[in-house]
Every structure is written in structure tokens, then in C-alpha cells.
Amino acid sequence: MKNSIISFASAALLCLGGCHEPDELTPSDTGLGLNSISAQFSTGEYKNDPLAKFTATPTEGEERIVIDIPYYYPENSTNTTSITEMRVTANLDDNCFITPRLGTLDLTQENWFTLTRADGSKRDFCVTGNIKKSDKCEIISFATDEPSIQGVIDNDRNTISLISADDLSAVTAQATLSPHATISPDPAEVHDYEGEGMKFTVTAHDGVTKRIYTVSKEIPPKIKYGWRAGSETEIWQNVSLDKLGIVNGSDKNYSLAASGSKLVLSTGADKYLFNRATGDYLGTLDMKGTAAPGGMTSDDAGNILYANLADPNATFRIYTAASTDDTPTELLSYTNATGASMGKHISVQGDVKGDAIVTAVIYTWNGAVCKFLRWTISGGVAAKPQMISVTGATAGWNGNGHADVEAYSANPDDPYFLTYYSANSLYRIDATGAVTNTIATSQWGANSNYNCVDVCAFNNARYAAIYTGAHFTYGEFKTYMFDVTTPEQLTGACDTSPARVFTSNEYKPAGAVVNATGDVLMTASADGYKLNLYYTDANTNALVAWEFDCIDK
Known part of the structure; x- marks a missing residue:
């Protein structure tokens, strides 16, 4: 009987509630309603490319929304842009809408629309475009010819330091600039860099924006340890390698090497050249008849190492070349x-x-x-290899080569660093192969493919970097860098370890994954002022470059 009474009372209350006239709901904060307008190419090679997305943010009271489109796209190309067929989208607040609907617009014209906000108020606005010449005016790299000195660029102070004891009173130089910028006077002419040095004016493509650099012989101060926090900069990225004909496949094996001014990307049998400073594509590498479809890397002196692939009982070979112009010669065989x-x-x-x-x-x-x-090389001669069996880390699914190991230094008694799929962790192991420290996989690392590691000494510190490659379309796709100088801090997970000093941006797969292969490479400049980090991922179509420095500012 009690249950019946409760049910009857509840029903009565529901009836009373149903007869009550509802209050009108009014948003507490209307806002602009329209947060941003974006345009993408609707035709051509860069149709709907997520990186070719140009956005304008409206302000209250302004009717015209102008979307700036670069004069060239990509900016370092000579491909002039057309804005007569641009796919336009908007970011709106909740319960707001635009009439007529956005779509493909001719941004050389004024296109009028009405925004209706959540409170019912309306606003007319116009969307149009502006083909804009670049205002970038930086010197990206500067190097003298004879003697050969790579300048240390400080863009905060607009200075370039030539670290040398040589006479620099009459030398020529080469400069790499922001795309389509110009420089005056011409550094290829003879100039005096002694004393107060030379001043160069870099003018952007827009013809208006300028920057004046002072180039002189000096030694800038360094911080005492490692790279300077705040100096980390993504200097370039290419996430459309397929547009260069560099396409992933089941037989591909991606690896990186750096020598001189060039970065080499190997996909196995094929090798491609890029400018290290700008990311500009330079063409393919001529291996001069040497077959080396295996992994590739480079040493501290810029010598490139190329390997073949060897099944059981076959001969494994590593070749080396001092530069991308030299013919590879055999370094060792096994x-x-x-x-x-x-x-x-x-x-x-x-x-x-x-x-x-x-x-x-x-x-x-x-x-x-x-x-x-492990091969120990002394005086350029490789000793007989030693087999190291790792204790404390059981192999995962690395039968396809999803594993990498890197020495801490050129001393065989120093530790090594190992990562592999599917443990997706970073292991520090001693010279006998025993695991001494582990940094576990990150929060989202279980769905990735940790198959590459590199170690680099820089300004009294040693860093290890791993890339969390794309194994699925989900997971994480980034580089972690750790300070491995002090082993006691090699604890925790990759994204939370006290040893972690850097995490890169992410570039995700645009389509289905094919083959989980990638690489990470760190290099320190000969003068000790710059640390570069490069990584590539076949499934994300990405080749990315970061730069760090140790200049005391």
C-alpha cells in the first residue's frame, strides 16, 4: 500500500509540473557569435590541406572580415596563389547560424552574409580575401666561404657571431633568407668582419618590412649547462612528403642522417636530400652504385653510415661517406x-x-x-663485434625492425639506450646489457610505436630523444627529449618523467596507416652553440626540424 501512495503522489506532482508554463531561456553571455572565418584551397594540389588553412578573427563593430592568403604557397615555392575558389568555414558559438550558407567563395569579391546569434540579434558581415606578400625578413643561415665558418644567429639581438681566430678582414659568405626576401649588400662579395663587422639589411617580400643584422667576429657567452629554456623552436616542417613522391609502403624503412648543410631521408633503397636550415627539397642522393637499403645514420663528424639488410647467414655491411657528394666505402662487414x-x-x-x-x-x-x-672502432678500424643480450627487457613485436639502441658515448663501457615496440619505453642498460633504469610509456603511448632513439652530447649535458611513431591512426605522434646525464632521474613515464626536458608538436596521420617506420636524429653544431633535432614518420608524411641553443641572454 505504501508503494501505491508514493506512486500516486509522484504522478500528481508530474501532472502539476506538466501544467506549468516553462520559463524562456536566455543565454547568459551572447558573445560575438562568430569566432573566426577560415579559407582553404578547394582545387589543386593543396585542396583541403589542413596546413593550408588561413584564418581571420573578427572584431566587434567591423563588417569586413579580410582573410590574408600568402602570395606564394607553400611560402618557399614560386607557386602563386589564386583565391577565386576558396572553401570557407566558420567557427560559431552555440545556437548561432549564418545565412546564406558558407561554401566555395571568390575571395576577390565582397561576399555578404547575415549572422543570427543565440539571442536572436542579427549582424551583417562581409568576407573577402587579401593576397599578401610575406613580411618575413630573417637570415636563416650565414656561413663564410674561406675559412668556412657557420655563423651563430641571435634573432633577438639581430646579430650573427663568427667564432674564429682567423683573419676575417676580406672574406665572402653565403646567406639563406626567409622565402623571397632580399639582402643588401651582397654577402657573396668581399667584406670585412673584423672589429665592428658588417651590417646587412634583409628586406621582406612585401618590400616594406626590414631587419638589419650585424655580422662580426666574436664569441657569444654560453649558459653553463645544456640548452637554454625558451630557445626551442620548430624551424621548419614538411608534412606533405607524398607531394615530393616520398610515399610510405610495406617495404619502406625510414631513417635520417645529417652531413654539412644537408639532411638525408632514406626510405630504404631511395634517399632524398633537404636543406637542414630551411627544409627545402634538394633532390635525390646518388649512391654511386652502392646498394644499401637498410638503416642510415650519421656520426658526430658528419660522416654518413649506410647499411644493407641481412637475413641469417648473409653478409651484413655498413658503408660510410664523408659527405653526400662522396662515394660510400665499406666500413665493416659481418x-x-x-x-x-x-x-x-x-x-x-x-x-x-x-x-x-x-x-x-x-x-x-x-x-x-x-x-x-656492438662494434668498437679505434683509429678508424672496426674490431670484431660483440653480441649484447639485454636482461630486464623482453622483446616485443620488433621482428620487423621496430627497435633501436644507441650508445651513450664512444666509450664501450658507458651505458646504452634501448626502445622497442610494443613496450614503448626507454631503457638505460649498462655495458653488459642489464637494464638499470626505465622510463615507462606515456599515457597514450600504448597505441604508438617507439622504434627509434638517439643520444647527443651538448654543452656539458647528454640528451636522449625518442619518437613515438604512428602505429595506428590514434595514439601519440611526438618526440620526447630527456636529460640522461644523471641516471637517478630516469624514472616515471615518458610524459611525466623528471628527466623530460622537451616534447614536440604532433602531426597526425591524414589517412590509413601503412607501415610503422620512422627515425629521430640529434646533432650538435661544430661551434657548440646549436642543437638540432629532426624526426620523420612514414605514416604521418612528416619530416620536422627543431633548433635549440645555449647562448646566454
Whole structure:
């Protein structure tokens, strides 16, 4: 009986509630309603490219919304843009709408629309475009010809330091500028960089924006340790490698090397050249008849190492070349007696023309022991390799080469760093192969493919970097850098470890994943002022460059 009374009372209350006239709901904060307007190319090579998205933010009271479109796209190309067919979209507050609907517009014209906001108020506005010449006017790189000195650029102070004891009173130089900028006077002419040095004026493509640099012989101060917080800069990125004909496939194996002013991207048998400072594509690398479809890397002196692929009982070879112009010569060979395949990942510390450590991972499947070969090079001569079996880390699914190991230094008694799929962690191991410290996978790392690691010494510190490659369309796609100088802080997870000093931006796969292969590479400049980090991912079509410095400001 009690339940019936409660049910009857509840029903009565519901009836009373249903007869009550509802209050009119009014938004507490109307806002502008229209937050931004964006335009993308609706035709051509860069149709709907997420990076070719140009956005304008409206302000209250202004009817005309002008979207700036670069004069050239990409900006470092000579492809002039057309804005007669642009796909236009808007970011609106809730319960706001635009009439007529946005779509493909001719942005050379004034296109009028009405915005209706959540409170019912209306606002007429116009969308149009402006083809804008670049206002960028930086010197990206500056180097003298003879003697060859790479300038240290400080864009905060507009100075370039030439660190040298040579006479620089009459030398020529080469400068790389922001796209379509000009420089005066011409650094290719003879100039005096002694004393107060030379002043150069860089004028942007717009012909108006200018920057004056002073180039002189001096030694800028350094901070005491590592790279300077705040100096980290993504200097360029290319996330459309497929537009250069660099396309992922099941037989591809991506790796990186840096030599002189060039960055090399290998996809296996094919190798591609880029300008390290600007990311400009320079064409393919002529291997001069050397077949090396395996991994590739470069040493501290800029020597490039190329490997072949070797199944059991086949001959594994590593070749080397001092530059991208030189013919590769054999550095070492080994009859593969490991019982497994090898060659997709190789690493080096030191200078292979002097003293170095070279490592190559052995492909092992789930549940097996992680193994790698280590060659000690003294005076340019490689000793017989040693097999290192890792204890404390069981192999994951790295039978396809999804693993990498890198030495801490050129001393074989120093530790090594290992990462592999699918543990997706960073392991510090001693010279015998025993794991001493572990940084576990990040919060979203389980869905990624940690298959590459690099170690670099810079300004009294040592850094290890790993790239969390795309194994699925979801997960994370970024580079982590850790200070590994002090092993006690190599704890926690990749995204929370006290050793973590840097996390890169993410570039996600635009379509289905094909083959999880990528690489990460760090290089320190010869003068010790700049640290560069490069990474690539076949599934995200990405090749990205970051720069750090240790200039005391």
C-alpha cells in the first residue's frame, strides 16, 4: 500500500509540473557569435590541406572580415596563389547560424552574409580575401666561404657571431633568407668582419618590412649547462612528403642522417636530400652504385653510415661517406650468425674515422631476448663485434625492425639506450646489457610505436630523444627529449618523467596507416652553440626540424 501512495503522489506532482508554463531561456553571455572565418584551397594540389588553412578573427563593430592568403604557397615555392575558389568555414558559438550558407567563395569579391546569434540579434558581415606578400625578413643561415665558418644567429639581438681566430678582414659568405626576401649588400662579395663587422639589411617580400643584422667576429657567452629554456623552436616542417613522391609502403624503412648543410631521408633503397636550415627539397642522393637499403645514420663528424639488410647467414655491411657528394666505402662487414635478420636500424656515437661505437639491433619476436651487436672502432678500424643480450627487457613485436639502441658515448663501457615496440619505453642498460633504469610509456603511448632513439652530447649535458611513431591512426605522434646525464632521474613515464626536458608538436596521420617506420636524429653544431633535432614518420608524411641553443641572454 505504501508503494501505491508514493506512486500516486509522484504522478500528481508530474501532472502539476506538466501544467506549468516553462520559463524562456536566455543565454547568459551572447558573445560575438562568430569566432573566426577560415579559407582553404578547394582545387589543386593543396585542396583541403589542413596546413593550408588561413584564418581571420573578427572584431566587434567591423563588417569586413579580410582573410590574408600568402602570395606564394607553400611560402618557399614560386607557386602563386589564386583565391577565386576558396572553401570557407566558420567557427560559431552555440545556437548561432549564418545565412546564406558558407561554401566555395571568390575571395576577390565582397561576399555578404547575415549572422543570427543565440539571442536572436542579427549582424551583417562581409568576407573577402587579401593576397599578401610575406613580411618575413630573417637570415636563416650565414656561413663564410674561406675559412668556412657557420655563423651563430641571435634573432633577438639581430646579430650573427663568427667564432674564429682567423683573419676575417676580406672574406665572402653565403646567406639563406626567409622565402623571397632580399639582402643588401651582397654577402657573396668581399667584406670585412673584423672589429665592428658588417651590417646587412634583409628586406621582406612585401618590400616594406626590414631587419638589419650585424655580422662580426666574436664569441657569444654560453649558459653553463645544456640548452637554454625558451630557445626551442620548430624551424621548419614538411608534412606533405607524398607531394615530393616520398610515399610510405610495406617495404619502406625510414631513417635520417645529417652531413654539412644537408639532411638525408632514406626510405630504404631511395634517399632524398633537404636543406637542414630551411627544409627545402634538394633532390635525390646518388649512391654511386652502392646498394644499401637498410638503416642510415650519421656520426658526430658528419660522416654518413649506410647499411644493407641481412637475413641469417648473409653478409651484413655498413658503408660510410664523408659527405653526400662522396662515394660510400665499406666500413665493416659481418656474416650474420645471429639466427635472425638485421639492418633496419643502425646507430653510432663518435667519429668512425677515429673512435666510435656502432650498434645494430637483431630482430627478435615477442617473448625473446632483446639483442644487439656492438662494434668498437679505434683509429678508424672496426674490431670484431660483440653480441649484447639485454636482461630486464623482453622483446616485443620488433621482428620487423621496430627497435633501436644507441650508445651513450664512444666509450664501450658507458651505458646504452634501448626502445622497442610494443613496450614503448626507454631503457638505460649498462655495458653488459642489464637494464638499470626505465622510463615507462606515456599515457597514450600504448597505441604508438617507439622504434627509434638517439643520444647527443651538448654543452656539458647528454640528451636522449625518442619518437613515438604512428602505429595506428590514434595514439601519440611526438618526440620526447630527456636529460640522461644523471641516471637517478630516469624514472616515471615518458610524459611525466623528471628527466623530460622537451616534447614536440604532433602531426597526425591524414589517412590509413601503412607501415610503422620512422627515425629521430640529434646533432650538435661544430661551434657548440646549436642543437638540432629532426624526426620523420612514414605514416604521418612528416619530416620536422627543431633548433635549440645555449647562448646566454
